[in-house]
Amino acid sequence: MLNKLQVSTSESYLSSAGEQSLLRPVWVVGQADIGLHNLLCDSLLAAGCQVSHVADCAQLGSAALQQAELLFVFVGGMADHSLYAQVGGLLRSAPQLSVIPVVAYDDQARAAALLELGCVDYLLAPFSAAQLSALLGRQAAASTAEESFVSCSPAGRRLLAMAQRVAQTRAPILIGGETGTGKEMLARYIHRFSAERNAPFIAVNCAAIPEQMLESILFGHERGAFTGAVTAQPGKFELANGGTLLLDEIGELPLGLQAKLLRVLQERRVERLGGRREIELDVRIIAATNRDLQAEVAAGRFRADLMFRLDVLPLSISPLRERREDILPLTRRFIRQFAPQESADELLTRDACSALLSHDWPGNVRELENTVQRALVLRKGLFIQAQDLGLSSPAGLVEAPALSLVPGDEGRAALRASGKWAEYQHVLDTIRRFGGHKAKAAASLGMTPRALRYRLSAMREQGLSIPL
Numbered sequence: 001m002l003n004k005l006q007v008s009t010s011e012s013y014l015s016s017a018g019e020q021s022l023l024r025p026v027w028v029v030g031q032a033d034i035g036l037h038n039l040l041c042d043s044l045l046a047a048g049c050q051v052s053h054v055a056d057c058a059q060l061g062s063a064a065l066q067q068a069e070l071l072f073v074f075v076g077g078m079a080d081h082s083l084y085a086q087v088g089g090l091l092r093s094a095p096q097l098s099v100i101p102v103v104a105y106d107d108q109a110r111a112a113a114l115l116e117l118g119c120v121d122y123l124l125a126p127f128s129a130a131q132l133s134a135l136l137g138r139q140a141a142a143s144t145a146e147e148s149f150v151s152c153s154p155a156g157r158r159l160l161a162m163a164q165r166v167a168q169t170r171a172p173i174l175i176g177g178e179t180g181t182g183k184e185m186l187a188r189y190i191h192r193f194s195a196e197r198n199a200p201f202i203a204v205n206c207a208a209i210p211e212q213m214l215e216s217i218l219f220g221h222e223r224g225a226f227t228g229a230v231t232a233q234p235g236k237f238e239l240a241n242g243g244t245l246l247l248d249e250i251g252e253l254p255l256g257l258q259a260k261l262l263r264v265l266q267e268r269r270v271e272r273l274g275g276r277r278e279i280e281l282d283v284r285i286i287a288a289t290n291r292d293l294q295a296e297v298a299a300g301r302f303r304a305d306l307m308f309r310l311d312v313l314p315l316s317i318s319p320l321r322e323r324r325e326d327i328l329p330l331t332r333r334f335i336r337q338f339a340p341q342e343s344a345d346e347l348l349t350r351d352a353c354s355a356l357l358s359h360d361w362p363g364n365v366r367e368l369e370n371t372v373q374r375a376l377v378l379r380k381g382l383f384i385q386a387q388d389l390g391l392s393s394p395a396g397l398v399e400a401p402a403l404s405l406v407p408g409d410e411g412r413a414a415l416r417a418s419g420k421w422a423e424y425q426h427v428l429d430t431i432r433r434f435g436g437h438k439a440k441a442a443a444s445l446g447m448t449p450r451a452l453r454y455r456l457s458a459m460r461e462q463g464l465s466i467p468l
Contacts, residue, residue, distance in 0.1 A: 025049075025050040025051070025052055025064075025067055025068050025069070026044055026049040026050060026051050026052075026068065026069070026070040026071070026072070027051075027052050027053065027054065027060065027064065027068050027070070027071045027072070028040055028041055028044070028051065028052070028053040028054075028071075028072045028073075028074075029053070029054055029055070029056065029057055029060070029071065029072065029073040029074065030053070030055070030072075030073065030074030030102070031055055031074070031077075036074070036102070036125050036126065037053070037074060040072060040102065040123075040127075040132075041053060043129060043132050044072075044132075044136075046129075047132065047133060047136055049070075049136070052064070057073065057086040057087070057089070057090060058086070060090070062093065065090065065093060065094040065097060066094060068094070068097060069097065069098060069139070070097075070098050070100065070136075070139055071090065071097055071098070071099050071100065072100050072101075072102055072123065073086075073087065073099060073100070073101055073102065074101075074102045075101045075102065075103050075107065075110055075111075075114070076103070076104060076107070080110070080113075083110070083114075084113070084114070084117060087099055087101075087114060087117060087118075087119065088117055088118070091117070091118045091119075091154070091157075098119075098120045098121070098139055099114075099118075099119045099120070100119065100120070100121050100122060100123055100135070100139075101114045101119055101122045101123070102122070102123045102125050102127075103122055103123075103124060103125065104124070104125055105124055105125075108122075108124070111124075115158060115161060116154070116158065117154060118153075118154035118157045118158070119157070119161075120139075120157050120160060120161045120164075121135060121138065121139070121161055121164070123135060138164050138193065150326055150329045150330045150333055151326065152325045152326050152329050153318075153323035153324070153325040153326050155318045155322065155323045156318075156323055156325075156326055159186070159315065159316075159317065159318075160189070162315060163186060163189055163190050163193065163315060164193050166190065166313045166315070167190045167191070167192075167193035167194045168193075168194070168195070169313065170284055171312040171313050172265070172284075172285045172286070172287065172309065172310050172311075172312045172313065173187075173190065173284075173285070173286045173287070173312070173313045173314075173315060174250075174286075174287050174288075174289070174293075174310045174311045174312075174313070174314045174315070175187060175286065175287070175288040175289075175314075175315045175316075175317065176288075176289060176290070176292075176293075176314065176315070176316045176317070177288075177290060177316060177317030177318070177319070178290055178317075178319045178364055179290045179363070179364065179366070179445070180363045180364035180365055180366030180367055181317040181318075181319060181320070181364045181365060182317060182364075182365050182366075183248065183288035183289075183290075183317060184203060184246060184248055184288065186315065186317060187201075187203070187244070187246045187248075187286045187288060188201060190244070190286065191243070191244040191284075191286075194244065194284065196242060196243050196244065196284065199242040199243030199244070200239060200240050200241075200242070200243035200244070201240070201243055201244045201246070202236050202239050202240035202243070202244070202245050202246070203245075203246040203248060204217065204218065204236050204245070204246065204247055204248065205248045205249055205448075206247060206248060206249045206250055206252045206253045207248075207249035207252035207448055207450060207451035208249075208448045208450075208451070210450070211254050211257075214253075214254075214257060215257055215260065215273065216229075216233070216235070216273055217235060217236060218235050218236050218237060218257070218261070219235040219237060219260070219264070219270050219271070219272060219273060220232075220233055220234045220235030220237070220238055220270070220272040220273065220275075221233055221235075221272050221273035221274055221275075222272050222273065222274040222275040223274075224274060225272070225273040225274025225275070226273065226274070229273075229274070232272070234272075235270065235272065237264065237270045237279075237281055237283060238270065238279060238281075240283050241279075241281055241282060241283055242282055242283070243283065243284065244283070244284040244285075244286060245283050245284070245285055245286070246286045246287075246288065247261075247285065247286070247287045247288070248287075248288045249288065249289060249290070249451065250287040250288065250289050250293075250310065251289040251290070251291035251293060251296055251301075251302060252450075252451060255301070255302075255303065258302065258303045258306050259303065259306075261306065262303065262305060262306045262309060264281070265285065265306075265309050265310075266309070268280070268281045268282070269281055285310070287310045293307045293311070294307070319361070319364055320361040320364045320365055320368065321360045321361050324357055327356050327357055327361075327368065328348075328353060328356065328357070330365060330368055330369075331344075331348065331356055331368065331372055332344035332345065332348070334368070334369050334372040334373065335347055335348075335372060335376065338372065338373050338376050339376050342376075346383075347383055347384050348383070348384050349383050349384060349385050349386070351385060351386040352375075352383075352384045352385055352386050352388070352389060354386065355386040355389055355391055356368075356389065356391075359391045362425060362426035363426055363445070367426075371389055371390070371391065374389075374390060375388040375389050375390070378390070424459050426445075427441075427445065427452075427455060427456070427459070430444055430445055438452055438453075
């Protein structure tokens with residue numbers, strides 16, 4: 001029988017963030033005669049949550065699940081198969097729901113298994129008011145963060161849970177993932193959850209800046225340091241002091257600058273070009289790359305000591321083809337972004353949904369965003385049909401010939417297994433679509449011509465024949 005507790009207020013107190021934010025109802029699943037159960041309900045009420053409880057997950061109706069944002073479930077006394085089946089069912093039927101298992105200190109293995117299943121966090125019992133308040137703060141911040149991800153898939157939910165944890169440290173973070181997966185968005189998400197959320201967030205794309213300018217942009221310069229330096233300028237490290245500095249496409253950084261960057265990271269101080277004064281730094285460093293840095297180290301293109309310095313807390317974003325549960329929610333989010341007057345739930349036809357789910361998305365989330373934006377402009381009726389998406393090869397364009405690989409089928413299989421095959425094919429298709437004009441192709445791919453040259457060079461080194 002459902003027991004509705006009195007709602008003390010609609011505001012949730014966030015002691016860690018110093019903010020207030022509206023929360024949807026919170027559900028607690030477990031036996032009502034358990035002392036910890038009552039303590040949790042009382043603590044949630046004291047924190048300003050709307051609390052309801054049931055004895056078993058099966059008692060939760062679909063309407064309740066759609067309204068709720070948080071669900072605490074006591075795992076003690078539940079058999080593993082029953083627990084995992086019930087929690088998995090909840091996550092599938094209500095992907096917006098954050099399921100938080102409450103586990104004893106000696107039962108953390110089950111919590112780890114539930115995190116793998118898709119839970120975003122867990123609460124150790126017995127817990128303190130400070131621990132519960134911190135957890136509620138993380139969840140409320142996740143629901144209100146402008147940069148929050150769409151993460152209906154278990155892989156996406158695990159990534160965000162890990163991002164929230166590493167945000168509490170000042171150790172360097174390395175984000176890996178294919179082009180277009182949203183590495184900068186994840187970096188902003190981490191900054192949003194850090195204690196320095198109100199401090200600057202500065203992003204530098206190491207592949208988008210000419211090599212001769214990159215050192216000055218990173219470290220700053222004094223007046224007269226070089227020809228054209230008519231005024232002194234602070235570098236990105238100085239501008240990010242006290243906050244977060246994102247070094248995007250770190251794999252494109254020239255070797256000479258890698259040594260200087262390593263020195264700055266080790267000494268935590270920077271000296272402007274042409275200057276004599278060292279500036280103390282307190283900066284969180286997040287690096288992002290679409291390259292395999294270990295392979296780059298083996299090839300002599302990246303310093304091993306710099307990689308170890310950056311790779312303290314590694315995070316990896318799965319490509320969109322490996323988390324298809326996120327495709328339709330992302331599509332609806334982009335529709336709301338580009339056409340807020342439209343109903344995102346009603347605009348997509350069934351055949352359009354099928355086309356979206358069957359596409360491999362070599363350009364990942366960036367390609368999906370561009371596809372949705374194009375479909376909204378070019379659709380021929382009130383709804384988005386499969387043909388409006390333009391996912392098949394457009395008529396009149398020359399089909400890209402098959403890539404020839406060296407050495408033979410073994411290399412082909414390795415490339416396909418690594419997920420690079422689709423990325424490389426997408427690059428070649430884009431270049432051919434623009435008639436071999438690499439600057440236009442680079443702009444379409446969301447990279448600079450210099451970064452595209454690096455990409456083509458890496459493709460040749462993989463044994464690809466590029467007839468361009």
